[in-house]
Amino acid sequence: MYQRAILHLDMDAFFASVEIKKNSAFAGLPLLVGGSGGRGVVTSCSYEARRFGIHAGMPMAIALRRCPDARTVRGDYESYEQHSAMVTDIIGEEGPVFEKASIDEFYVDMTGMDRHVGCVKWSGELRQRIMRETGLPISAGLATNKLVSKVRAGEAKPNGSGWVAEGAERTFLSPLPVRKIPSIGAVTARKLSLMGIRRAGTLSQVPVPLLEREFGRMGREFHRRANGIDHRPVVPYSERKSFSSESTFQSDTIDVQFLLRKLRHLTAQLAFDLRKAGKLTARVTVKIRYTDFNTYTRARRIDYTAHDQQLLPLAETLFRDLFTRRQCIRLIGVRFDLLAAGHTQLDLFNDTQENSRLLLAMDRVRKRFGKDAIATA
Ligand SMILES: [Mg+2]
The missing domain is CATH 3.30.70.270 (Reverse transcriptase/Diguanylate cyclase domain)
Known part of the structure; x- marks a missing residue:
């Protein structure tokens, strides 16, 4: 069809x-x-x-x-x-x-x-x-293009739907006031009205040179639109599905304090990236790789957050659960996924005002001086 x-x-x-x-x-x-x-x-x-x-x-x-x-x-x-x-x-x-x-x-x-x-x-x-x-x-x-599908949805409002068959684009637009054509605003509509052009059907028949004389480059565009012509492609939407970061050590280590420091650093940086992107996460995964290349991960679902207060202790807990073998580790990684748009806001979290202020202040410093400016204690 x-x-x-x-x-x-x-x-x-x-x-x-x-x-x-x-x-x-x-x-x-x-x-x-x-x-x-x-x-x-x-x-x-x-x-x-x-x-x-x-x-x-x-x-x-x-x-x-x-x-x-x-x-x-x-x-x-x-x-x-x-x-x-x-x-x-x-x-x-x-x-x-x-x-x-x-x-x-x-x-x-x-x-x-x-x-x-x-x-x-x-x-x-x-x-x-x-x-x-x-x-x-x-x-x-x-419809067959973005313009006509948008106008059709507008006509179906509220809470409705409809379609325009291929070849019927012009006929569909024809009786509509020119204002209904996207990009024709109140000023243009008034000007068109003074020219005796009130409906899309009339506009579709006005010679292009005449429209160009009145509206410049947009004149041709108005004409095409009134005729239901639109070749613009649908531009694919892409969004990050996760934030992750890992670190391979120069020499494998079994030093728990060193590993925890590393983990906190990775997690804090990643949480900063998350906040900067205006995202919240609902799952934290920690990964470790032993000297023998055996790799283990542990993940936990949580309520949506981007707060260090929640993310740092959780990453640590996951790490302690994972690190059961008395063996050196060569790599440690953190991943946040199940993302949602949202900003860390005071009233959304059971958090003290001081903590939130501190967090915001730290982010401001990071923004000004770069991510490594603050090592989390
Ligand atoms: Mg809307």
């Missing part, structure tokens, strides 16, 4: 939906996410709030004037990143090449899949799985 098959997935009112999931008392109410101070801006709002003409990017003060009863919440970027990572993981597990276009938008290239499963059926199942496992609404559009 499709030469190219591109699925666009877009979470509905993403931040607001996460807040509603976290606190069901918000369900069905106009909810605004964003700073509520004098200069706060709405970063996301529920569909109930949109009925009042409120939209993301609007000053909070104006939004509250339009809907004084709206509930407001400051927003918690970390939990949005975590939910985004959940969706990313599900899409990644399902297989094909995909692109993460933003925290809540994805393109999946399903070209060639049709013969096996059927794109429409497969994308429907993927969407259902995301909603089931994350508890969040998401809309989907399937």
Whole structure:
């Protein structure tokens, strides 16, 4: 059916939906996410709030004037990143090449899949799985390119899906206001309107030279888009699955104090890399290799963390469990995996304020002077 098959997935009112999931008392109410101070801006709002003409990017003060009863919440970027990572993981597990276009938008290239499963059926199942496992609404559009699939998903919102058959791209876009075409903003739309061009279908028929005269280089692009033409590829998403580091000794050793120092150093460096990448780990693995090259590993699952406070003692425990043979060791290694996006934050951990401050201060020093600036005691 499709030469190219591109699925666009877009979470509905993403931040607001996460807040509603976290606190069901918000369900069905106009909810605004964003700073509520004098200069706060709405970063996301529920569909109930949109009925009042409120939209993301609007000053909070104006939004509250339009809907004084709206509930407001400051927003918690970390939990949005975590939910985004959940969706990313599900899409990644399902297989094909995909692109993460933003925290809540994805393109999946399903070209060639049709013969096996059927794109429409497969994308429907993927969407259902995301909603089931994350508890969040998401809309989907399937078409032959990124542009049309994105517009189709937008038309399906909230919480819907649809597809545009190959060859029907222009017909699908034609009745839509030009504003619906990505890259045509309010200013361009106003200008087009003054030229008598309000719908994509009209825009698709305007001679390119005329558009170029008005909009420069973008004129041709608007024309192509209005005609549903888009050759942009899906850019594969790649993300580190683990952080690991190991060290081989110049001469094999049985000196436990030396080995523990080495282990703490490796673990602290790796934890620093983890924090710098904005990640948390849920599994620590320690590896040792004896003189005879026999290699052993031990791993333990933990709650998501990037704190030295939790990682250093755990690595040490794993090492002591492993190091049972009275034999020299030639290599020691540490690995963190089962990663999630997230930043070490005070309120997330049962930790004293002093410890967290110390940790942050150490990271600042490391950032300025390099990783080796601090040897952990
Ligand atoms: Mg969205």
